[in-house]
Amino acid sequence: MSKSNELTKTAGAFDVRNFIGALLAIFGVILTIAGIVGFTPDEAERTGGVDANLWTGIGLIIAAAVFLIWAKLRPIRIVETPDDEAGAPGTD
Amino acid sequence: MEAIRLDAQWIDYLLIAIYFIFVLGIGWFAKRGISSSIEFLLSGRSLPAWVTALAFVSANLGAVEIMGMSATGAQYGMPTMHYFWIGAVPAMLFLGVVMMPFYYGSKVRSVPEFMRKRFGTGAHLVNALSFAVAQLLIAGVNLFLLGTIVNRLLGWPLWITLIVAAAIVLSYITLGGLSAAIYNEVLQFFVIVAALLPLTLIGLNRVGGWDGLVDRVSNDGMLGAEQLSSWPGEQLSGFSNPVLSVVGIVFGLGFVLSFGYWTTNFVEVQRAMASKSINAARLTPIIGAFPKMLIPFIVVVPGMIAAVLVPQMTQFKEISASIDEATALEQTGVTYNDALLLLMREVLPNGLLGVAIAGLLAAFMAGMAANISAFNTVFSYDLWQQYVVKDREDDYYLKIGRWATIGACVVAIFTALIAGNFSNLMDYLQTLFGFFNAPLFATFILGMFWKRMSATAGWVGLVGGTISAVFVFILAETGVLDLPGQGAAFLAASTAFVVDIVLSVIVTLFTTPKPAAELRGLVYSETPKSDFEDLGEPKAPFWKRPVPVAGVALVLVIILNVTFG
Known part of the structure; x- marks a missing residue:
């Protein structure tokens, strides 16, 4: 998503928070637009008068912002771990 | 079954398509960093606790859970909450506090390996064998439900849907291994919430808020207000005596079934094993307990709303109550399992409908992916490496893991066809x-906790317990025991538990125990306390330590039980 920060070694590490943030943001924007331009009387009847797409869209955009900001503020740091741990099933 | 066509428009398909691009994208990105079997099958033991905690919850939040729990909610109402507040949450806390140190601390790679x-x-x-078989069956259930949804939505024939869905799961797991499965589970969790929370709120809005729901449910002319309090839950347990019902729910569902499920099921435990430290492993189910106790509000409550709001569902319930479910199905074309779909069709506008469909598809695929990623680990390490081809280089077992994934997807397609023959999925799973x-x-x-218990007692207890459960099940099926609801499953599980304990104790007394030196990390009294802690880590603040956090969760779940009791 963003250019890798020089101070922290993000090193292109996969961060699921960016994925979650991006997906929720896309969903949020699409729903918000649908809520603004496509709120029909038929829909109002279904939902009991609430513009559900709009409100859900706004909620999703906020949630997405939380994830993206969180990932930005506390990026994954890669810590080199000693190799002997991985794959050693212990004594048998 | 009649087709329930959801009126999906291009905007819904767009949202679904975007979601699938993300699913496959995660598989593709997670693929970097897979170079050993531990990375493929256990995520290299590197994930943070919040990720594994959400995956822990999501792995169980598959088709069976969502459709089954909303179905049970539509049928019985609030007593369904027991599956979460008496069932899951205490068991998850117990897993984190008591059992996880043994699993993570002994460095085993699977639950069956601990057993060995x-x-x-x-x-x-x-x-290992019973687990592997069970996973293939449950993967089949998840796949079947996925196929049904797509079949109703798009009109695709079932077999095409099964193959396409299996192919998608297959591609992201063979690419990204357990990491891809876990990351997708976390993503799925949020999509599910984004779909079900608005569904619940809009549903509530339609019935006139919480008070409106209470009012309508109490005056439904069938079970009435009984559906509004979780205790004593006689309809759910099938025991007509309220005291027996409470005992059945607490011991049968809470203690035996749920502790059995959450603490020994490798699908769940595997998520915790993928975390980066023993502290994170213990926190996995404990942090997961918090979302878990809130999930019924967006799963069970929509089921209850559907039963009073959607005419087809209300009609089905009325005919079921006055005649039986088979007649009701014949006349209305729906069953309790359709509760959530019917509510979606009734209240969701296009757009949100797409999110909801994506959420359901996500849940079903993630459920299946969880079963398959647990299956391939047990197959590779516990069956293949242990009994078939030993002592090969790690690359070989990585390859076996990938082949096991492919095999499992193929088998799941066939088990999906078997799963279609059960009317209430909860019954099937409980069994x-x-x-x-x-x-x-x-x-x-x-x-x-009992160091004397011998190896022979281990397998005799297991086999005896399982056979006794099957025996009780057959008695119930053939009508010798008359327990409607979930009572037969509770009783079978309780019997299996007791028989296992009794047999194990008796056999142990006549066989030689394992030498104490081999029990370090496996038995409480033989393991130094330091084995259960992270070496060299500073003491974490209380809100990052398993026991205090579990205490908070326990208090909350008790409050929920009392408030909605």
Whole structure:
């Protein structure tokens, strides 16, 4: 998503928070637009008068912002771990 | 079954398509960093606790849970909450506080491997085989439900849907291994919430808020207000005596079935094993307990709303009450399992409908992916490496893991077709739990705390317990025991538990125990306390330590039980 920060070694590490943030943001924007331009009387009847797409869209955009900001503020740091741990099933 | 066509428009398809691009994208990105079998099958033991905690919850939040729990909610109402507040949450806390140190601390790679170290190959083989078979069956259930949804939505024939869905799961797991499965589970969790929370709120809005729901449910002319309090839940347990019902729910559902499921099921435990430290592993189910106790509000409550709001569902329930479910199905074309779909069709506008469909598809695929990623680990390490081809280089087992994934997807397609023959999916699943998990829990808990328990006792207890569960199940099926609702499953599980304990104790007294030196990390009294802690880590603040956090969760779940009791 963003250019890798020089101070922290993000090193292109996969961060699921960016994925979650991006997906929720896309969903949020699409729903918000649908809520603004496509709120029909038929829909109002279904939902009991609430513009559900709009409100859900706004909620999703906020949630997405939380994830993206969180990932930005506390990026994954890669810590080199000693190799002997991985794959050693212990004594048998 | 009649087709329930959801009126999906291009905007819904767009949202679904975007979601699938993300699913496959995660598989593709997670693929970097897979170079050993541990990375493929256990995520290299590197994930933070919040990720594994959400995956822990999501792995169980598959088709069976969502459709099954909303179905049970539509049928019985609030007593369904027991599956979460008496069932899951206490068991998850117990797993994190008591059992996880043994699993993570002993460095085993799977639950059956723990079994092998503690009890040798007899119990191990029983455990590994029954687990592997169960996973294929449950993967099939998840796949079947996925196929049904797509079939109703797009009108695709079932077999095409099964193959396409299996292919998608296959591609992201063979690419990204457990990491891809776990990351997708976390993503799925949020999509599910984004779909079900608005569905619940809009549904509530339509029935006139919480008060409106209470009012309508109490005046439905059938079970009435009984559906609004979770206790004593006689309809759910099938015991007509309220005291027996409470005992049945607490012991049968809460203690035996749920502890058995959550503490020994490798699908769940695997998520915790993928975390980066013993502290994170213990926190996995404990943090997961918090979302878990809130999930029924967006799963069970929509079921209850559907039963009073959607005419087709109300009609089905009325005919079921006055005649029986088969007649009701014939006349209305729906069953309780359709509750959530019917509510979606009734209240969601296009747009949100797409999110909801994506959420359901996500849940079903993630459920299946969880089963398959647990299956391939047990198959590779516990069956293939242990009994078929030993002592090969790690690359070889990585390859086996990938082949096992492919094989499992193919088998799941066939088990999906079998799964279609059960009307209430909860019954089906409970039956499986009762057969496999209750005796497992008995054997584990006895073995972890009683150092004398012998290897022979391990497998004899398991086999005896499982057979006794099957026996009770057959008695119930043939009508010798008359227990409607979930009572038969509770009883079968409880019987299996007791039989397992009794047999294990008797056999132990006549066989030689394992030498104490081999029990370090496996039995409480033989393990130094330091084995259960992270070496060299500074003491974490209380809100990052397992026991205090579990305490908070316990208090919350008690409050929920009292408030909605």
